[in-house]
Amino acid sequence: MNPVLKLENITKRFSGLVAVNNLSLEMPKNCIHALIGPNGSGKTTTVNMITGVLPASEGNIFYNDAKISGKPLFQIARLGIGRTFQNLKLFGSMSVLENLMVGGHQLTKAGLLRFLVDLKGEKREETLLKERAEEVLEQIGLVNLRNEKVKNLSYGRQKMTELGRALMMKPDLLILDEPAAGLNPSERKEFVDILLKTHSRGIDLFLIEHNMDVVMNISKKITVLNFGAKIAEGTPKEIQNNDQVIKAYLGNKYTPVKTEKTEE
Numbered sequence: 001m002n003p004v005l006k007l008e009n010i011t012k013r014f015s016g017l018v019a020v021n022n023l024s025l026e027m028p029k030n031c032i033h034a035l036i037g038p039n040g041s042g043k044t045t046t047v048n049m050i051t052g053v054l055p056a057s058e059g060n061i062f063y064n065d066a067k068i069s070g071k072p073l074f075q076i077a078r079l080g081i082g083r084t085f086q087n088l089k090l091f092g093s094m095s096v097l098e099n100l101m102v103g104g105h106q107l108t109k110a111g112l113l114r115f116l117v118d119l120k121g122e123k124r125e126e127t128l129l130k131e132r133a134e135e136v137l138e139q140i141g142l143v144n145l146r147n148e149k150v151k152n153l154s155y156g157r158q159k160m161t162e163l164g165r166a167l168m169m170k171p172d173l174l175i176l177d178e179p180a181a182g183l184n185p186s187e188r189k190e191f192v193d194i195l196l197k198t199h200s201r202g203i204d205l206f207l208i209e210h211n212m213d214v215v216m217n218i219s220k221k222i223t224v225l226n227f228g229a230k231i232a233e234g235t236p237k238e239i240q241n242n243d244q245v246i247k248a249y250l251g252n253k254y255t256p257v258k259t260e261k262t263e264e
């Protein structure tokens, strides 16, 4: 099966600094693929190149075999790549529902709301947006808080709302930049449950995350960056036991919980 996403020798330079250095990777279909590495190792820059926020200095990026590097942001999003941001971009004094709808409205203006098709022209955009927002509220478990102002929500629920905004456009591939950062353990568990449900609805996830319990438990494939370059790639088990990864990043950050299988 062809990869969903393919990076071919991608490099990004910021004047003197090489932020991403000759990175190649392939994300298989039906996958949760994690990108990990120390702060400053080039993870967000990689996402910015995939989504068209930044041009690559060198290399090509393909999405379902179509070349997307060089295309503008809105065209890439229209192909079905959605993302969340490391820093929340929500309107605090608006309700959860309104934030989803506004996020959706911004997407409609750019022609990005791929679901927003009313063939008979009977429904107004607002009605369609509201219907979609209600579906998303259900998916992120915030139905009961739909009218709550975002600023009154816990940080965990704000992060969930941010996820909801990305889901509004029905992406096929969702890129998450540190979605669980700052969450407490129970919020994190809830977030992981929602991510797994999202994935089971057929959405591929490309995940940047520092919490190794999250990464090791839900990823099928992990790519590790250090100083912009790939230093390892493999299954969670392979990555946990990779000396170079332990030295550059994992250290004592992660001690695998031994399951019966690994003790055999």
Ligand SMILES: Nc1ncnc2c1ncn2[C@@H]1O[C@H](COP(=O)(O)OP(=O)(O)O)[C@@H](O)[C@H]1O
Pocket: 014, 017, 019, 037, 038, 039, 040, 041, 042, 043, 044, 045, 046
């Ligand atoms: N717009 C920019 N201009 C200049 N340098 C940048 C810019 N964005 C990121 N960098 C630098 O590129 C490197 C990689 O950053 P980033 O991709 O944000 O890392 P990560 O997400 O892994 O923490 C860092 O050294 C960072 O300071």
Ligand SMILES: [Mg+2]
Pocket: 043, 044, 045, 086
């Ligand atoms: Mg980052």
